[in-house]
Amino acid sequence: MTAPSDPSELLPLTPVAFEILLSLTEENRHGYAIMRAVEERAAGRGRLHAGSLYRALARLLDSGLIEERDPPLEETDERRRYYRLTRLGRRVAVAEARRLESQVGAARDLGLLGET
Amino acid sequence: MTAPSDPSELLPLTPVAFEILLSLTEENRHGYAIMRAVEERAAGRGRLHAGSLYRALARLLDSGLIEERDPPLEETDERRRYYRLTRLGRRVAVAEARRLESQVGAARDLGLLGET
């Protein structure tokens, strides 16, 4: 864990890392469920390989953006490891979302997205 | 040059690459001017190091997203190398902008950006 408490030091996030944080914002999940959720949402554009996912999870744990959480009571599969966002993780996700929003806004101003 | 003509094969772009494409969408520029423009727009959040810029430019050239262009007639500094987007480059920029727009939309739906 190397939590700097200042979100902007961790930007920009990699696309994979941001997808994971978005997925965990929606709901606490285990690794494989994160993979399915990301691939479903980003249907098409670049899938999420298992190797990339688990290594990214390890990095996010190490930097304190996510933490492991006890499995839900109804869980039967003991292989699953569950994760949730930390407060820092949520703040970093917000900062990254704002950064991307700014880029998208610039792209729109330049006419790269719909004219309207 | 390794132009696959299918924009989606080149996604996702790195943050640096997308910033460069945005900058060149706005106006044809030489490397150093791109660096200044990017640092001004993205004031704060992660600057653009010279080393990263020039290597990213070399890759963008190699993959056919940008191309070198003759300097403007009024140019006096012969060190400057000018670039412009190719049609492929513009299409890739559009595809990446849409991908990011989708991520930002998801972030907004999850309440990571302003509630309103």
Place this chain on the structure above:
DNA sequence: TGGGACTATACGCCTTATGCACACAGTACG
């Protein structure tokens, strides 16, 4: 109840990309 398909996590190797330091030449300007 045995066995194959799928779920789940993780590591190894290779390539790509960036941060950071540094080199080196041309330009601007007092």
Place this chain on the structure above:
DNA sequence: CGTACTGTGTGCATAAGGCGTATAGTCCCA
């Protein structure tokens, strides 16, 4: 002149992902 700034680029270390592979637990049904 000479010194700060402009402009492009390389070397080295590290971070990160694609892809293949390993290993094991779970599910399901013939």
